[in-house]
Amino acid sequence: xxxxxxxxxxxxxxxxxxxxxxxxxxxxxxxxxxxxxxxxxxxxxxxxxxxxxxxxxxxxxxxxxxxxxxxxxxxxxxxxxxxxxxxxxxxxxxxxxxxxxxxxxxx
Amino acid sequence: xxxxxxxxxxxxxxxxxxxxxxxxxxxxxxxxxxxxxxxxxxxxxxxxxxxxxxxxxxxxxxxxxxxxxxxxxxxxxxxxxxxxxxxxxxxxxxxxxxxxxxxxxxxxxxxxxxxxxxxxx
Numbered sequence: 001x002x003x004x005x006x007x008x009x010x011x012x013x014x015x016x017x018x019x020x021x022x023x024x025x026x027x028x029x030x031x032x033x034x035x036x037x038x039x040x041x042x043x044x045x046x047x048x049x050x051x052x053x054x055x056x057x058x059x060x061x062x063x064x065x066x067x068x069x070x071x072x073x074x075x076x077x078x079x080x081x082x083x084x085x086x087x088x089x090x091x092x093x094x095x096x097x098x099x100x101x102x103x104x105x106x107x
Numbered sequence: 108x109x110x111x112x113x114x115x116x117x118x119x120x121x122x123x124x125x126x127x128x129x130x131x132x133x134x135x136x137x138x139x140x141x142x143x144x145x146x147x148x149x150x151x152x153x154x155x156x157x158x159x160x161x162x163x164x165x166x167x168x169x170x171x172x173x174x175x176x177x178x179x180x181x182x183x184x185x186x187x188x189x190x191x192x193x194x195x196x197x198x199x200x201x202x203x204x205x206x207x208x209x210x211x212x213x214x215x216x217x218x219x220x221x222x223x224x225x226x227x228x
Contacts, residue, residue: 034214043218091213095168098151
């Protein structure tokens with residue numbers, strides 16, 4: 001199985017901050033990488049697919065980059081509704097695997 | 108509106124059987140792969156497997172192969188996840204999830220609301 005390592009596991013930030021979350025894979029996955037947002041008590045929501053393709057309806061302050069083994073999710077200006085847990089997921093080979101999550105909390 | 112609606116919360120004892128469901132609506136149900144994802148508190152989600160309702164072609168994660176059964180009834184637009192003998196370690200939230208591919212990259216673009224399963228003696 002491809003291992004996914006996210007960092008940090010949690011972070012505290014203020015509204016308006018720029019936030020960067022990193023996802024590293026145990027082997028190269030090209031751009032077969034997705035990012036999800038999950039709020040408490042809710043199902044995850046797809047934010048970005050193919051490493052950098054923003055989903056319809058997702059605010060442009062979210063962006064993704066990377067290929068191979070190193071990927072980043074950036075929130076350019078954190079908003080109150082962005083406090084949540086974020087997961088990366090690879091779909092290069094089955095079983096498709098997720099990172100352990102990065103919880104973004106209010107400072 | 109496209110949606111996946113899952114069956115309600117379950118509380119079971121070890122050794123009991125269970126079948127939970129996921130009903131799709133608002134889109135062509137038989138033409139998308141639907142999978143199941145296990146999510147335990149404090150951990151990352153785990154992909155369990157997927158099924159193509161059109162012909163019931165099924166793929167499992169090795170971690171879940173033989174532990175669960177995924178099935179579908181396309182006449183009812185419903186996918187199922189079942190256990191024949193539950194363990195306390197099966198306690199988790201289970202999501203059904205529609206998979207789609209863009210440029211060959213598969214992602215989950217539609218999720219059910221989740222079914223919490225508690226297994227306790």
